[in-house]
Amino acid sequence: MKLSFFDTLDAVLRTGSLAGAAREMHVTPSAVSMQMKQMEAHFGQPLFDRAGLTVRPTPLARQIADVMREPMKRVEALRRRTTTQVEGSMRLGVIETMQATLLPAAVAYLRSHHPALQVRPVRGRTVELLDAVKAGRLDAAIVVQPSTGGSQRLAWHPVLRKELVLLAPPQATQERPAVLFKNYEWIRFDPDTSAGRMAARWVRKHAPGARPTMELQSVQAVVAMVSAGLGVSIVQQPDALMTLAHPVRVLRLGRGAPAVQVSLVSRPADAASRKLEVLRDALASVPAELLGAAGH
Structure with a gap:
């Protein structure tokens, strides 16, 4: 049995569920369940009452958590000491x-x-x-x-x-997305990515007549194309280094803007x-x- 199982038990008691502990410990609910069963085998007694759809801790589970909470904090403090170098x-x-x-x-x-x-x-x-x-x-x-x-x-x-934003050429004067997509070609960001799919859904809703004329897999390439006046695009907010090298107009999509x-x-x-x-x-x-x- 691993020391980390005590932390998992404490998380179950604090969150009130195996699923809550799983989110806190960055594991799956089934992994939490398996750890608790291993602890029950180690102590030879049940730690939870599994009657019905709920999982209620037994007095033993609370006793174990109370006994181990402070020692586990001390062990964690030793592990996290700033003087401890990770190699x-x-x-x-x-x-x-x-x-x-x-x-x-x-x-x-x-x-x-x-x-x-x-x-x-x-x-x-x-x-x-x-x-x-x-x-x-x-x-x-x-x-x-x-x-x-x-x-x-x-x-x-x-x-x-990172919010998705509308990129327009630096010389573009329009503000409304529908007008920009009417006046410029749509440079579509990679449709095989989450950001690309979010962008496509937004365009279909707010500029339904837009049709992509090219697809690019690189945000930097999209920024460069838009900067050259070759179209408009929706991508995640580019960093300052990109827009310094390739100036573009960055327009927020407003309330409810999609974000990655x-x-x-x-x-x-x-x-x-x-x-x-x-x-x-x-x-x-x-x-x-x-x-x-x-x-x-």
Whole structure:
């Protein structure tokens, strides 16, 4: 039995359900259930009354949690001491839009706080990186989380939200999306991505007559095309470096604008590792204004 099972038990008691504990511990509900059954086997007594549809903790479950809560906090404090250096290497997948902003700042943080930890970035699209994480070829990946929430076989940690915006050529004077899509060609962002599908749904609703004349898989390529006056597009908010190199008009889509959730994804068994913990600290240290984030 692992020490982390005590944390899971405490999470079940605090949240009141296996599903709530699963969300807090970044594992699936079935994994929480399995851990609790292993604890019951270890103590030789039931920890929950499973009568009906609810799961009620027994007095023993509360006693165990009360006894172990303070020691577990002390162990966690030892593990998180700033003087403790994390070593080794980490294979980290990163989608294209995060490579020029989030990745450099996070790696700089890790170099400063954990110089013996080597981050090995791997570029890819979300679907490719998710497959690599599941297969164990990557330790973690920074991806766009599917709007459905993503696979329960993986642990998801939200990093930032990025709104979709309308990009127009710098010389465009119109403000209304319907007019812009009438006067310019639609440069469609990759329809195989969550952001591309969200953008297409928005265009169909607000500019139903628009038809894409080209499709591009790179946000940077879309920004460059729009900057050259070749069309308009809807993509996630580009970072300042992109628009500095290729000036465009960035128009907010208003209330209810679609947004993508950028998350750190890993295998549930690795989510509580010290390496991923310091990586999450590094990602949280990146200023929101650097990322053009809707929330960070």
